Amino acid sequence: MRLATEMAEAAAVEVADFAAVVREHQAMVFSIAYHCLRDRALAEEVAQEVFLQLHQRLAGFESAAHLTFWLRRVTSHRSIDSARRRKLRPQVSLDDVPEPATMPAVGDPMLSRTLQRLVASLPEKPRMVVILRFQEDLDPGEIAEMLDMPVRTVKSHLQRSLALLREKLDRSVGEENL
Amino acid sequence: MSRLDDALREALRREDPGPGFTREVLARAAAARPKQSWWRALASGFRPPLVRWATACVLACALLATGLEYRRERNLRAEGEAAKQQLVLALRIAGVKLHVAQEKVFERSE
Numbered sequence A: 001m002r003l004a005t006e007m008a009e010a011a012a013v014e015v016a017d018f019a020a021v022v023r024e025h026q027a028m029v030f031s032i033a034y035h036c037l038r039d040r041a042l043a044e045e046v047a048q049e050v051f052l053q054l055h056q057r058l059a060g061f062e063s064a065a066h067l068t069f070w071l072r073r074v075t076s077h078r079s080i081d082s083a084r085r086r087k088l089r090p091q092v093s094l095d096d097v098p099e100p101a102t103m104p105a106v107g108d109p110m111l112s113r114t115l116q117r118l119v120a121s122l123p124e125k126p127r128m129v130v131i132l133r134f135q136e137d138l139d140p141g142e143i144a145e146m147l148d149m150p151v152r153t154v155k156s157h158l159q160r161s162l163a164l165l166r167e168k169l170d171r172s173v174g175e176e177n178l
Numbered sequence B: 001m002s003r004l005d006d007a008l009r010e011a012l013r014r015e016d017p018g019p020g021f022t023r024e025v026l027a028r029a030a031a032a033r034p035k036q037s038w039w040r041a042l043a044s045g046f047r048p049p050l051v052r053w054a055t056a057c058v059l060a061c062a063l064l065a066t067g068l069e070y071r072r073e074r075n076l077r078a079e080g081e082a083a084k085q086q087l088v089l090a091l092r093i094a095g096v097k098l099h100v101a102q103e104k105v106f107e108r109s110e
Helices: A002-037 A040-056 A064-086 A109-120 A124-134 A140-147 A151-173 B003-011 B021-032 B038-044 B049-109
Strands: none
Touching: A002 A040, A002 A064, A002 A109, A002 A124, A002 B021, A040 A064, A040 B021, A064 A124, A064 A140, A109 A124, A109 A151, A109 B003, A124 A140, A124 A151, A124 B003, A140 A151, A151 B003
């Protein structure tokens, strides 16, 4: 009887710990998936799968940093796989994204939406590099480790993606300092 | 740092998933948990530290008790062996004395 009570208490503690981890990291995990996929339902599905995978190996983490690294890594790879499976890229081509008529200010919702669509139209790996750089504020070394690619490839993806995004925006705003 | 960097940070800032996301994840995790067989449930009962320590103590006590019992048994056997040796010696002495007494009786009778 006592053993059963202790087992129930241990299970309750485990569930509470897991719930706290989900609450703490759900915005990060969901946003990586959402900015990659531009589909809330699909991003939620990917995020849930990541947390379910985490649930199966929750005891195996050495630190909070290790847990965060693992979540970012698994979410990035799952999002890239999901984007490839859904063939999302042909749905939104860079040329199909309408250019803004006037240059909105930074923080403007219209500029943000345009940039989100432009980022979503990049190829999967460069897209994830941009997301990890600007959403998670990671440096190229950390991104390289997370995506299993050389640092120089990450830097090259970043340079090319930023040039592409700048070009697309410059077409509509002239020589403003973007 | 260019305005594009700032604009990208703004555009790619974190967002919360829909309401009920945590509840949904917990429900799916609970549903995905495999049903435990009785012996797995019993084994998992030994995971909490208190139960682990109690098990270790019981095992240590059982080992100690077995050791003490073995030692007591060995001592008893050694004491029995010594008593047997003493009895054999006493019988030998008694036999020799009887023999001497028997010889003296024979000498007198002759």
